[in-house]
Amino acid sequence: MKFELFYWPEIQGRGEFVRLALEDAGASYRDVAREPQGMKQMQALLAEQRGFAPPLLRAGQLVLAQTATILHWLGPRLGLAPANEAARARLNQAQLTIADWLTEVHDTHHPIASSLYYEDQRPEAKRRAQLFLRQRLPKFLDYFAASARTTGRISYVDLSLFQMLEGLRYAFPRAMRRLERRQPRLVALHERVAQRPGIRAYLQSERRLPFNQQGIFRHYPELDA
Amino acid sequence: MKFELFYWPEIQGRGEFVRLALEDAGASYRDVAREPQGMKQMQALLAEQRGFAPPLLRAGQLVLAQTATILHWLGPRLGLAPANEAARARLNQAQLTIADWLTEVHDTHHPIASSLYYEDQRPEAKRRAQLFLRQRLPKFLDYFAASARTTGRISYVDLSLFQMLEGLRYAFPRAMRRLERRQPRLVALHERVAQRPGIRAYLQSERRLPFNQQGIFRHYPELDA
Numbered sequence: 075m076k077f078e079l080f081y082w083p084e085i086q087g088r089g090e091f092v093r094l095a096l097e098d099a100g101a102s103y104r105d106v107a108r109e110p111q112g113m114k115q116m117q118a119l120l121a122e123q124r125g126f127a128p129p130l131l132r133a134g135q136l137v138l139a140q141t142a143t144i145l146h147w148l149g150p151r152l153g154l155a156p157a158n159e160a161a162r163a164r165l166n167q168a169q170l171t172i173a174d175w176l177t178e179v180h181d182t183h184h185p186i187a188s189s190l191y192y193e194d195q196r197p198e199a200k201r202r203a204q205l206f207l208r209q210r211l212p213k214f215l216d217y218f219a220a221s222a223r224t225t226g227r228i229s230y231v232d233l234s235l236f237q238m239l240e241g242l243r244y245a246f247p248r249a250m251r252r253l254e255r256r257q258p259r260l261v262a263l264h265e266r267v268a269q270r271p272g273i274r275a276y277l278q279s280e281r282r283l284p285f286n287q288q289g290i291f292r293h294y295p296e297l298d299a
Numbered sequence: 300m301k302f303e304l305f306y307w308p309e310i311q312g313r314g315e316f317v318r319l320a321l322e323d324a325g326a327s328y329r330d331v332a333r334e335p336q337g338m339k340q341m342q343a344l345l346a347e348q349r350g351f352a353p354p355l356l357r358a359g360q361l362v363l364a365q366t367a368t369i370l371h372w373l374g375p376r377l378g379l380a381p382a383n384e385a386a387r388a389r390l391n392q393a394q395l396t397i398a399d400w401l402t403e404v405h406d407t408h409h410p411i412a413s414s415l416y417y418e419d420q421r422p423e424a425k426r427r428a429q430l431f432l433r434q435r436l437p438k439f440l441d442y443f444a445a446s447a448r449t450t451g452r453i454s455y456v457d458l459s460l461f462q463m464l465e466g467l468r469y470a471f472p473r474a475m476r477r478l479e480r481r482q483p484r485l486v487a488l489h490e491r492v493a494q495r496p497g498i499r500a501y502l503q504s505e506r507r508l509p510f511n512q513q514g515i516f517r518h519y520p521e522l523d524a
Contacts, residue, residue: 123442123445123446125392125396126396126399126439126442136385136388138388138389138392139392139396140391140392140395140396142367142391142395143388143391143392143395146371146388146391147384147388159372160361163361163363163368163371163372164363166365166367166368166371167350167363167364167365167368170365170367170368170395170398171351171364171365173395174351174402177399177402181406181410185406185410185411185423185427186410186423186426186427186430187426187427187430187431187434187435189430189434190430198410198411198423198426201411201412201423202410202411202412205411205412205414205415206412209412209414210412214351217348217351220348221348
């Protein structure tokens with residue numbers, strides 16, 4: 075099956091969690107909004123109310139939005155989730171917890187509104203980021219470390235945990251150097267994912283956009299205190 | 300099947316979205332944390348890493364966390380979702396958009412950190428709430444109004460939309476009076492859900508906790524400007 079992904083063409087963002095699954099599986103897909111005229115197609119899908127926001131995935135007649143919904147549907151089709159309903163539900167639960175975590179990362183630099191510039195909410199961002207790094211980030215890392223599997227089959231949740239570590243290292247290098255010392259299982263999982271052939275090839279390709287200051291993970295040194 | 304719900308006993312919160320589904324279907328369930336010693340049982344489940352945070356649902360051997368994961372699993376079992384995978388995915392997509400919306404509602408009164416008192420983030424809350432009411436709330440209402448069905452079978456997403464309107468009317472009565480005038484379909488859906496026998500009986504029972512200032516929906520008049 076040929077998949078079509080629709081996501082903002084200039085950032086990794088939420089679309090990256092879907093891309094990693096497609097790339098790991100070697101699936102055939104188009105990254106539509108990065109093609110000429112692709113943004114118009116994405117805007118048309120959104121205007122049809124097919125989703126509140128990107129990413130969107132089209133597979134034949136089916137159009138799905140919401141990262142976790144897309145991954146729940148894709149998982150068994152890409153060999154990245156079991157077919158069993160209870161096991162799929164547990165992966166979905168983990169992915170939703172990653173989604174909550176990601177929103178908290180985003181809100182460290184945009185605590186007041188996404189529609190405002192970072193520069194217009196800098197004192198608030200500093201306060202939120204400080205509490206995030208002190209209270210929330212260790213809690214999320216501990217939670218996922220407890221269930222991180224360093225053997226057995228890889229799931230789309232493992233790929234998403236890889237991406238969380240990638241992004242957090244970019245955004246908060248100082249905090250992560252300190253926190254990762256206590257998380258050998260997460261570090262091992264990250265390394266295991268990085269070595270998978272599909273992921274390795276993807277990370278070296280130009281399809282992998284670099285992190286930047288428009289994405290969800292942003293590096294503002296003053297927030298990484 | 301006998302279900303066991305675990306959620307903070309003093310607020311509606313996220314647990315309410317699960318409660319409404321169970322109550323509408325007339326399902327047999329225990330609201331465990333509201334029973335004597337129930338909080339200990341919930342803390343034990345959390346300590347076993349069965350979830351990052353409440354709500355949790357136990358059904359036999361299965362324990363699930365994350366509201367949308369629980370509802371995706373419960374939906375077809377309660378007659379509140381079709382069995383078809385694509386239709387279930389679309390409901391899950393909508394429920395995740397409601398979850399994003401709910402987080403934005405919560406963050407109007409806690410933009411800096413959940414661990415701080417409202418009183419310690421009041422100026423930030425005022426700024427965030429103002430932008431939420433002006434930009435985000437109308438966008439969410441428009442999005443869900445476009446797909447709100449006022450005939451046909453009720454799904455768990457419809458019940459959740461009912462709850463969003465209930466909570467928003469409590470938290471932002473002034474803003475909602477103004478915004479609802481343009482949303483007759485959502486108002487009709489809310490009324491339709493309120494008249495369902497299971498929901499009507501539930502709302503009149505003492506099982507329905509009142510909204511209060513510890514929950515996700517809170518009424519601070521200064522935020523409802």
